[in-house]
Amino acid sequence: xxxxxxxxxxxLTTTEARKDLPxxxxxxxxxxxxxxxxxxxAIRIQPQGEERAAFLVSQVDLEEAERQLxxxxxxxxxxxxxxxxxxxxxGGEGDPRGQPLSEVIQExxxxxxxxxxxxxxxxxxxxxxxxx
Amino acid sequence: xxxxxxxxxxxxDLRELLSDPETKPIGLEALKQCKALERDPYxxxxxxxxxxxxxxxEADCRKLKCDDPERPPGAGKRYRVVYxxxxxxxxxxxxxxxxxxxxxxxxxxxxxxxxxxxxxLAGGRARARRAPQDPTA
Numbered sequence: 001x002x003x004x005x006x007x008x009x010x011x012l013t014t015t016e017a018r019k020d021l022p023x024x025x026x027x028x029x030x031x032x033x034x035x036x037x038x039x040x041x042a043i044r045i046q047p048q049g050e051e052r053a054a055f056l057v058s059q060v061d062l063e064e065a066e067r068q069l070x071x072x073x074x075x076x077x078x079x080x081x082x083x084x085x086x087x088x089x090x091g092g093e094g095d096p097r098g099q100p101l102s103e104v105i106q107e108x109x110x111x112x113x114x115x116x117x118x119x120x121x122x123x124x125x126x127x128x129x130x131x132x
Numbered sequence: 133x134x135x136x137x138x139x140x141x142x143x144x145d146l147r148e149l150l151s152d153p154e155t156k157p158i159g160l161e162a163l164k165q166c167k168a169l170e171r172d173p174y175x176x177x178x179x180x181x182x183x184x185x186x187x188x189x190e191a192d193c194r195k196l197k198c199d200d201p202e203r204p205p206g207a208g209k210r211y212r213v214v215y216x217x218x219x220x221x222x223x224x225x226x227x228x229x230x231x232x233x234x235x236x237x238x239x240x241x242x243x244x245x246x247x248x249x250x251x252x253l254a255g256g257r258a259r260a261r262r263a264p265q266d267p268t269a
Contacts, residue, residue: 077235078179078195081214085193088141088230089216098137098228101166104146108163113150118160125167 011046011053028056034064134173134217136166136227142214145232149211157200158211162232165198165213173217173227192217198232210235 017024024043035041043056099107105122108114114122138146149159169175176194196213199205214231 075180077212081179081195081212081231081233082193084233085214085216085230088139097140099143101136101138101163101170104138104143105163108147108150111147113147114160114163121160122163122167125164126170 011044014045014047017043017045017056024056028058031058031060034058034061038062038065133170134225134227136170136229138166138229139231142229142231149232155200157202158198159232161201162198162211162213165196166227166229169196169213169215169227169229176213176215 028043031041038057038061041058041061044053045056046053105119109119146159146162149155176196179193179195193216198211198213200208212233212235213229214233215227215229218226218228
């Protein structure tokens with residue numbers, strides 16, 4: 001059994017890893033459940049003379065890490081957006097200079113920021129037929 | 133059907149997006165999303181974190197993904213239409229769009245700031261738990 005990262009994160013040399021690569025890759029690829037961390041079940045490969053190592057990580061671990069990262073990113077984004085809401089609304093008192101959407105569209109069209117086709121495309125979204 | 137109001141900040145965001153040919157499709161998409169919100173104000177995902185300030189904490193604040201429809205998924209910056217519903221229960225009479233904001237990526241400056249804020253909040257709660265209780269209370 002090749003040394004992996006399961007417990008001690010013991011490293012394989014590149015020579016050891018090269019010799020056993022098909023088995024190592026198969027073993028990692030067959031992992032069904034993600035570990036408790038990205039590195040828990042990873043196999044560490046330590047090139048000679050290098051300070052840092054390379055890791056062979058399973059797809060399930062990578063996907064789980066991506067999922068958790070996206071979730072955290074989403075939560076942190078919410079915090080950031082609440083800060084933005086507070087900043088722009090002055091603690092919720094509202095913005096007295098709010099303007100209805102239809103007026104804003106007309107204003108943008110007059111300023112040349114929206115073409116007639118753009119305005120129509122926006123208006124079409126609100127029509128009943130576009131929602132059916 | 134709810135009335136959709138755009139705040140000054142949101143109008144400025146949109147003006148900037150529409151002024152640049154590179155980001156104009158995003159601005160246009162955001163306006164289409166706003167139009168759709170008039171019919172379905174609950175489309176957006178509810179923000180999970182609530183500030184301590186009472187008016188905002190009571191408000192129904194939401195975000196709606198808004199990306200360039202022509203770009204492949206994951207390419208370019210991602211945007212959000214940020215809005216609040218008023219009143220916060222029952223049929224909303226008004227959708228108030230506060231911002232069309234670029235989504236912060238993980239490890240970005242904004243995310244790091246938010247993470248620091250989260251740590252502060254967690255620290256505050258822990259301190260409150262540790263504080264001795266007033267026997268006269």
